[in-house]
Amino acid sequence: MSGRVSVPLSAFVRITLALLACCLFFVGSAALAAPSLVLDAPESVARGDAFPALAVSDTPTKVFIFRWLGKTYEARAEQVTASTAAGAAARWQAVMLLPVPLEEKEAARDLAVSLGGGKDAPLTARRIALFDKDRPVQKLNVDKKYVDPPAEVMARIKADRELVHRALAQSLPERLWVLPLVRPVPGDVSSLYGLKRIFNGQPRGVHKGLDLRGPQGQPVLACADGQVALTGNLYFSGNVVYINHGEGVFTAYLHLSEILVQNGDRVRQGQVVGLVGATGRVTGPHLHLSLLVQGESVDPQPFLTTGNAAKEKNP
Ligand SMILES: [Zn+2]
Structure with a gap:
């Protein structure tokens, strides 16, 4: 583990990292007569x-082939x-990050894993319970053009979606991410993921990212390689x-x-990729971070x- 892992982590991630560390011991101490395939994952996920x-x-x-929510993922x-x-x-061994959609x-749901060796390969499965986190409602006021976009920008909004869709379709079979992810700015959370949002009095879906406080111009660090x-x-x-970051992340x-990087650049965890700003649909400077899995x-x-x-609370 790198030195970065010593920072305080959420219980969930701490348990995960502990699993990564002790799973090998567990496999090692099991009877070796039959080929073994061990799958570790949380018992429940929000x-x-x-x-x-x-x-x-x-x-x-x-x-390894993971099967989750009707799809297969190769690691x-x-x-x-x-x-x-x-x-x-x-x-x-392989580790794979898998999502539970809000919807x-x-x-x-059942999670299964098998070796990539055809249908006779051993398969292991486990059931994962799903639950809801509390998702409060947030009211915001922004420029009218971001709530009812003028007709002339509708084509641009559609083209933006297409660009993001194509970017997320790029495959990188090598896993470059490690846990925990480096916090891109030191500021605390200003808006949680999953908030139901009302812009200028009109419901506009769910906030699918995490807003972190940061002054205009603060360096934004890459969460992982x-x-x-x-x-x-x-x-x-x-x-x-x-x-x-590879393998679908x-x-x-x-x-x-x-923006301080270019399309196609290789970046390292902690590298500055841009500066905090207030461009697009915002009420002021902050960083919106999305994690797509x-x-x-x-x-x-x-x-x-x-x-x-957290540092202030736990000096
Ligand atoms: Zn946001």
Whole structure:
């Protein structure tokens, strides 16, 4: 683990990191007579959150196939060394980030994983309970043109959506993300993910991102290593940077005053990719951070290192 992991984390992420660390021991101490495939994931996940699923096998494999909400996701296997009662042994493992859409209706869903070796490959499954977090209503006042966009910008809004859609379709089979994600600005949260929003008295859907406080011009850091998938100026989002972190995970940084990277650039975790601003549909300067997992916009907060507020409370 890197030094960054020592910052206080949410209980959920702490448990996840602990799972990553102890799963190998668990596999190592299990009976080795039959090939084993162990799957670790939280017992319950909130709608609107993502969760890491960890697969570990003692059978050599190039990939693991995760099945979740009717879709399959392939994760590259990594070979590691586990200590067992019989000494050091080779293991293959992969971690995959998977989403629970806010709109998901079922009370529980099955997660399954198999080795990428055809239909005879061992398969392991577990049931994950789903629940709702409290999602309050937030009233905001913004420029009228962002609530009822003039007819002439409708084509632009459609083109913006298409650009984002194409950027999120870019595949990067290599996993560049690690948990926790670096907090892009030190400021605390000003608007939670999942708030039901009313703009100028009119309901306008759900806030699918996390707003972090930050003064105009403050550097915005990349949450993890990745490749820039989109930069530009969008009608609602203002100046944006989208970063592809591999295996279906993207982060997006909205309302920037300046963009400091270019499409296709490789970026490192903690690199400055832009500056906080107030471009697009905003009430003032802040950073809107989106976390996109397998095409779903999920709550970034459980995965972020803590900011100013937490440090002040726990000196
Ligand atoms: Zn926002």
